[in-house]
Amino acid sequence: MNPDNVKIKVENLKKDFGHLKVLQGVSTGIYEGEVVVVIGPSGSGKSTFLRCLNQLEEVTEGRIIIDGQDITDPKTDINKLRERVGMVFQHFNLFNNMNVLRNLMLAPVDLKQCGKEEAKARALTMLERVGLQDKINAFPHQLSGGQKQRVAIARSLCMKSDIILFDEPTSALDPEMVGEVLDVMKELAREGMTMVVVTHEMGFAREVANRVLFMSDGSILEEGTPEEVFGNPQNPRTRDFLNKVL
Amino acid sequence: MIDIFNKYGTILMTAMGQTLLLALYGLFFACIIGLIVGIMSVLKNKFCRGFALVFVNLIRGVPMIVLAYFIFFGIPFLCNSIMKIGGVTLTALQAGTICLALNCGAYMAEIIRAGIQSVDIGQMEAARSLGLPYWRAMQRVILPQAIRTMIPSIINQFIITLKDTSILSVIGFPELVNTAKNVVAATFLSFQTWGIVAVMYLIVILLLQWAAKVLERRLKYESR
Numbered sequence: 084m085n086p087d088n089v090k091i092k093v094e095n096l097k098k099d100f101g102h103l104k105v106l107q108g109v110s111t112g113i114y115e116g117e118v119v120v121v122i123g124p125s126g127s128g129k130s131t132f133l134r135c136l137n138q139l140e141e142v143t144e145g146r147i148i149i150d151g152q153d154i155t156d157p158k159t160d161i162n163k164l165r166e167r168v169g170m171v172f173q174h175f176n177l178f179n180n181m182n183v184l185r186n187l188m189l190a191p192v193d194l195k196q197c198g199k200e201e202a203k204a205r206a207l208t209m210l211e212r213v214g215l216q217d218k219i220n221a222f223p224h225q226l227s228g229g230q231k232q233r234v235a236i237a238r239s240l241c242m243k244s245d246i247i248l249f250d251e252p253t254s255a256l257d258p259e260m261v262g263e264v265l266d267v268m269k270e271l272a273r274e275g276m277t278m279v280v281v282t283h284e285m286g287f288a289r290e291v292a293n294r295v296l297f298m299s300d301g302s303i304l305e306e307g308t309p310e311e312v313f314g315n316p317q318n319p320r321t322r323d324f325l326n327k328v329l
Numbered sequence: 330m331i332d333i334f335n336k337y338g339t340i341l342m343t344a345m346g347q348t349l350l351l352a353l354y355g356l357f358f359a360c361i362i363g364l365i366v367g368i369m370s371v372l373k374n375k376f377c378r379g380f381a382l383v384f385v386n387l388i389r390g391v392p393m394i395v396l397a398y399f400i401f402f403g404i405p406f407l408c409n410s411i412m413k414i415g416g417v418t419l420t421a422l423q424a425g426t427i428c429l430a431l432n433c434g435a436y437m438a439e440i441i442r443a444g445i446q447s448v449d450i451g452q453m454e455a456a457r458s459l460g461l462p463y464w465r466a467m468q469r470v471i472l473p474q475a476i477r478t479m480i481p482s483i484i485n486q487f488i489i490t491l492k493d494t495s496i497l498s499v500i501g502f503p504e505l506v507n508t509a510k511n512v513v514a515a516t517f518l519s520f521q522t523w524g525i526v527a528v529m530y531l532i533v534i535l536l537l538q539w540a541a542k543v544l545e546r547r548l549k550y551e552s553r
Binding site for chain 1: 449451452454455456457458459460461462465469470473474477
């Protein structure tokens with residue numbers, strides 16, 4: 084982690100869906116290479132917060148600044164930004180009409196990041212990193228959930244993103260497959276990737292997170308190191324939540 | 330029956346050719362209209378969605394025979410007698426093509442809209458989150474998947490439209506039904522003539538269905 088460089092700065096972020104106020108003023112900063120884990124009860128706005136960070140949700144109010152660039156400014160080229168901010172979804176969302184290799188090559192080639200040869204080389208490297216180099220020709224429906232999620236992570240890596248957002252990456256997996264995905268994520272964290280992870284895996288949060296955010300009702304109620312948040316939670320809501328899940 | 334076919338076979342075959350020609354023109358433009366209107370109906374833009382909604386409901390709410398009369402007689406009358414532009418005429422083929430294209434296009438638009446909406450929203454989100462622009466994502470990820478679910482409905486619509494060309498006998502286009510009427514008028518042999526016509530339609534449609542099955546199977550293998 085590099086505490087001199089704030090990678091993502093979130094200022095008073097608000098998001099409404101009609102009358103429903105999902106985010107009610109969230110502010111935080113995420114450093115380069117930091118692993119931030121967001122926990123909280125369902126419906127607390129964790130996923131919405133994450134989806135605002137790459138503008139899958141338009142924000143209602145507030146600013147998000149990534150590498151000095153205000154991404155809520157309508158003039159920002161949001162597609163260019165998304166090339167650097169990868170996202171991994173709960174339901175994997177591999178492109179069902181393509182095999183693994185084409186899933187990985189599509190965006191780099193289509194967006195002219197590199198030529199086909201280079202994209203293929205990248206794809207093979209990334210697949211090796213997630214331990215699936217033998218699956219290049221498989222279609223998504225032929226893979227297990229854990230394998231799909233590892234391919235999805237490799238797909239983000241192929242864009243050479245320097246930030247990856249994880250939206251409950253293990254929630255849709257069978258229990259025996261959670262480990263293989265978390266291992267890949269731990270490896271990424273060790274290599275210095277900036278990661279924002281929404282998850283219910285408290286063990287992962289404890290072991291890997293530099294900082295834990297506890298969200299409830301659209302705001303961050305508590306944040307700190309895993310030792311602080313898990314060991315000595317200050318807010319009664321945090322204590323209540325942790326009592327239920329631990 | 331054999332006699333009729335020996336004597337009028339060439340005429341009826343030519344008429345079938347005209348039917349197929351009209352259907353082909355109609356379907357070609359219907360596909361274009363259907364794709365444009367179908368995509369408009371899934372866009373965020375309110376104007377596009379509104380236009381698509383009005384178009385589809387308008388066309389679906391009017392019987393095709395009325396649409397045919399309206400285009401063939403009504404439009405030239407509007408231009409020549411009411412707006413005094415003068416010299417506007419439509420051939421039966423032109424009017425028939427417009428009529429089929431509008432009618433079939435509206436139904437195709439609904440098929441395409443439903444097909445696009447049947448693709449999980451996560452596919453679009455994943456494509457966008459990689460930095461692909463909306464239209465690229467549509468083209469590379471959404472439409473190829475939507476097509477697969479749309480194929481059976483599209484073939485069904487093709488068959489309906491092929492049969493609907495018979496309605497255009499009312500504006501004097503020399504397609505199969507119109508020609509058969511003339512044969513009956515000349516021979517009074519309605520049972521034999523209409524029997525032959527029915528079999529001719531049946532053969533063409535069965536061939537179309539068979540081709541569709543082959544296509545469907547191939548698409549399935551390629552993309553599964």
